[in-house]
Amino acid sequence: MNSPSFARYRAEWFSGVGAARRDVLAGLVGTFALIPEVIAFSFVAGVDPQVGLFASFVIGIVIAFAGGRPAMISGAAGSVALVVGTLVHAHGLQYLLAASVLGGLLQVVFGLLKLDVLLRFVSRSVRTGFVNALAIMIFSAQVPQMLGVTWHTYAMIAGGLAIIYLAPRVTKAVPSPLICIVVLTAISMAFPMPLHVVSDLGKLPSSLPSFAIPGVPFSWETLQIVAPYSLAIAAVGLLESMMTASVVDELTETTSSKARECTGLGLANIAAGLFGGIAGCGMIGQTVGNVRYGGRGRLSTLAAGVFLLVVLVPLRPWVAQVPVAALVAIMVMVSVSTFSWGSLRDLGRHPKVSGAVMLATVAVTVATHDLAAGVVVGVLLSGVFFAFKVTRMMDVAASYDAASDTRIYTVSGQIFFASADIFADRFDLSDTARHIHIDLTQAHFWDITAVGALEDVVAKLRRHGATVELVGMNEASAILVDRHAPQVLGGPAAA
Structure with missing residues (x-):
């Protein structure tokens, strides 16, 4: 009492x-x-x-x-x-x-x-x-x-x-x-x-x-x-x-x-x-x-x-x-x-x-x-405006290292259902580079739509003969990706 x-x-x-x-x-x-x-x-x-x-x-x-x-x-x-x-x-x-x-x-x-x-x-x-x-x-x-x-x-x-x-x-x-x-x-x-x-x-x-x-x-x-x-x-x-x-x-x-x-x-x-x-x-x-x-x-x-x-x-x-x-x-x-x-x-x-x-x-x-x-x-x-705002904050920057024939994609921002398509469109699937390096240190994947977009990008790049390497993925994103698309992290060409 x-x-x-x-x-x-x-x-x-x-x-x-x-x-x-x-x-x-x-x-x-x-x-x-x-x-x-x-x-x-x-x-x-x-x-x-x-x-x-x-x-x-x-x-x-x-x-x-x-x-x-x-x-x-x-x-x-x-x-x-x-x-x-x-x-x-x-x-x-x-x-x-x-x-x-x-x-x-x-x-x-x-x-x-x-x-x-x-x-x-x-x-x-x-x-x-x-x-x-x-x-x-x-x-x-x-x-x-x-x-x-x-x-x-x-x-x-x-x-x-x-x-x-x-x-x-x-x-x-x-x-x-x-x-x-x-x-x-x-x-x-x-x-x-x-x-x-x-x-x-x-x-x-x-x-x-x-x-x-x-x-x-x-x-x-x-x-x-x-x-x-x-x-x-x-x-x-x-x-x-x-x-x-x-x-x-x-x-x-x-x-x-x-x-x-x-x-x-x-x-x-x-x-x-x-x-x-x-x-x-x-x-x-x-x-x-x-x-x-x-x-x-x-x-x-x-x-x-x-x-x-x-x-x-x-x-x-x-x-x-x-x-x-x-x-x-x-x-x-x-x-x-x-x-x-x-x-x-x-x-x-x-x-x-x-x-x-x-x-x-x-x-x-x-x-x-x-x-x-x-x-x-x-x-x-409020939700629509927030989605547009977060979408504009997502960016994928590309660079090329000729010595190792490696295309480097640096991803930053939040990837979720509203920004997943934009994320996927930033990758050049016709790229002839032998190695693709995707740096996810400044990125976060929030949902299965984002994971699906990453899975599609990696699968298409590998089908074109490139070796795809993912680095810097934070723990929460890695758990989500491993649960819904384990082949992205564990595929034979992921190295």
């Missing part, structure tokens, strides 16, 4: 009275920030708003205990809602719940196999593009609430932003977004005016969720229906959660267990499906807001989830009166603080390919409203 891991877990829950108070207050702000987006995402998925609210409540509680990234808020997210909308429209809510449970099981397996290492293939440029795209999407999600409204709404939004940015100069004991909510709600109730309030966004739950097995036939046909959506839920949810966790790591200058976050998210989504909720994942906007206003521990994650229904159910009449303008002001602040403004300056300082990857990630994400699509495009572009 006194192991370092247990001590760390305990510290993630409680590191002092002051930290606990900040976590609770930041979580409360996160609760109000969750409400409008969760309701909006529920409409995207084609389900009743309480389905999204139930999910966020359950996910918040479970992942607070089982997740690997303290201070990260998870709930019903738009990325998941986008991939399940057709399932709901075609087969109904119960199939969505079944897909959520199966998607959670896949995420648990993903975490247990520690496949979170795949995140290492996501470059810094992709992560920056991901964050910037989310900031743009967070802001654009507020635009509908600012169209077709009276001047009162704009005045309240402006007043809310003023409170958010000026209140910290007076006191930091209470997060300024919470002050914004209380003050604007009091003003709207004291001076009635034409404003949209939370109750206008959709039906608020009047009770806590209850446990129930999804009402679908347990058959092969059902599995065929839900499996593709479950796989999409698992992939998109993990991708967004891993990216969100990385953002929190940078903001707090701490580390987290990504494998545990995968498993925790899976358990949370299983629970969400069994309690009548849609699957979810990490929510970047609410998480950044939570961290910006003092949330650091697991208590802030728990508070955001618990308050969501504990506040909504008994205090429903009062919560329903919170003006949407207050929530819009908070989300505009989150959008501004989330965007990496330094990345605009870096466009002129960093390599052009890095800027291109970042901009492509932003463009695809914003255009498709699909976080997974943007990140996949960014990762693919």
